[in-house]
Amino acid sequence: MRNKVTTLDEFIIQKQQDFPFASGDLSSLLRDIGLAAKIINREINKAGLVDILGSTGTTNVQDEEVQKLDDFANNQLIFSLKAGGDCCGIASEENDDFVPCNPSGKYIVTMDPLDGSSNIDVNVSIGTIFSIYRRISEVGTGVETADFLQKGKEQVAAGYVIYGSSTMLVYSTGNGVNGFTLDPSIGEFCLSHKDIKTPENGKYYSINQGYRSKFSKGLNEYLDYCQGFSDEKIKPLGLRYIGSMVADVHRNLIKGGIFIYPSMQGNPKGKLRLVYECNPLSYLVEQAGGKATDAKQRILELQPTELHERTPVYLGSKKMVEKAEEYINKKK
């Protein structure tokens, strides 16, 4: 006899019962994303077998090479969200402007359909990141850019899918974080990580240290601290950097750690995008008890001014983020 498992769909329905007056639109939107994730996962798993690896030969709005799987994931999510009908518009890393959907939908979605593109061809973990907001424009009309430029603290749900040694969907609707592992034998995401809480302190720091010559003095001093070189002696931390934000943040969320993509010479706003990378992951990290800032302000308080804008980001275990801020903001 098998143990009772809770599937993602069952869990979403159970949670919806906590809100008897809710319409269920958010629940069905989350299920649409779950379904698209399974289809993307199927394609990623056979990526080495079919002619799907590599570049499409085009570039996106940020002049980055678009991978075939980036396109596939983007199309799949847009298809699923449009078919579901609860979403009135989507902002995606892969589209210059937002994609209008059903005008009578109440929610907008922002997403990074495939995060960690440079890892696709080499069998390293990649992810999907999404975030959901209530629209501010009137239901029944077309969506507007302002719907997508809401502060991260207005998110009603956010999550990610990690396509790793197993595939997991982790999400929050503002009441803690839960993780579901895909059981490929039954094709269902099953509740495996209930109410994830991130440790206050951790053993890992994650940053592309190769760019050290471009970092600020304060950040380099913090890195010395992490490595045990600073006057403030600690047992050196472990450096873990996958190069897929989802995978780095997922590991740190579970084990405790800090993820940093900082401002640097030539890139004062870093690399990562506020609306569909930093906001959703910051929301999840906060929901799990961690902290997310740009070294000065809470990420979720930043006012986005354009869909694809970037921000420096420091997120993870609360005490580690606070320590990093201390070094970065140290008076010279």
Ligand code: AHG
């Ligand atoms: P994407 O594949 O969606 O463009 O995101 C890649 C991002 C992020 O996942 C990762 O943390 C970062 O790029 C790595 O950048 P560096 O190679 O500059 O460290």
Ligand code: MN
């Ligand atoms: Mn990304």
Ligand code: MN
């Ligand atoms: Mn991407």
